[in-house]
Amino acid sequence: MAIKSFQGARRQQTNAEDSTPLKVSDYMTRDLITFTPKQTIESVMQSLIKNRISGGPVVNEKNELVGIISEGDCIKQISESRYYNMPMQDKTIEKFITQNVDTIDGNMNIFDAANEFLKTKHRRFPIVENGKLVGQISQKDVLKAAMKLKGQTWK
Template sequence: MAIKSFMGKRAKDTKGTTSEIKVSDYMTRKLITFKPDQSVMEVMTSLIKNKISGGPVVNDKNELLGIISEGDCMKQISESRYYNMPMDNMKVEKHMVSNVDTIDGNMNVFDAANKFLETKRRRFPIVENGKLVGQISQKDVLKAALKLNGQTWK
């Protein structure tokens, strides 16, 4: 009796293919940023208009100061209503998250995916030489995975 192998044709070795896929290849470079002296109301308007869930806060030198998100704005809405205080005077610098994790643009995009899972973050800024150069989101990682569909995941 002959033994048949049901193993399909092996794909060509693509060694090194995915290790060269960097965060910088998939990050967004044209960012909507906010200033620390902007009002939270302006941020909310911008988030809705641009269909984004948050963005980096930078100074005039494009240095990253923090991130403000929908969640930060929601907190202010809730507190404003609870304490019956108007939101007109609320500034970004008092309501942003200033302890921000960043990712190196040279990091492998799949290592970045792991960092997203570990930290439960939705976005990571990329800083080079002290300046904000981009941001990678979970959606950017999904785009990278789709582009590599069918290749080995090394």
């Protein structure tokens, strides 16, 4: 008894990885707005507002990642400053940054990076190579990658 197949002829599949980049480094932002530990909270807040960003990496003079500062960190400082009635114009960010920063590899597949965003609830991941900050991938960058890849196989 012969088994009949109801599937039609299949098109030769092209390997999406050959034609479309899928690495984090292909979609990450390299031209970053960074901060230094000695910057004042007010200057950081002004930069966040002016540049319409929600946070950014904090680096030392050697461009080594030492932390992340976010809108939430600034809001916390505003709240504490008001509660204790202490002006904050001269306060630097070094005590308020998140220091143990999760990073991801620039060679990671963009979809694996998407899973990292889901697992950690982070809005951004810095990318460090040889101890130096080289870029950052955000959730929006992953969305942009998905829009470029739509209609292709999701491998």
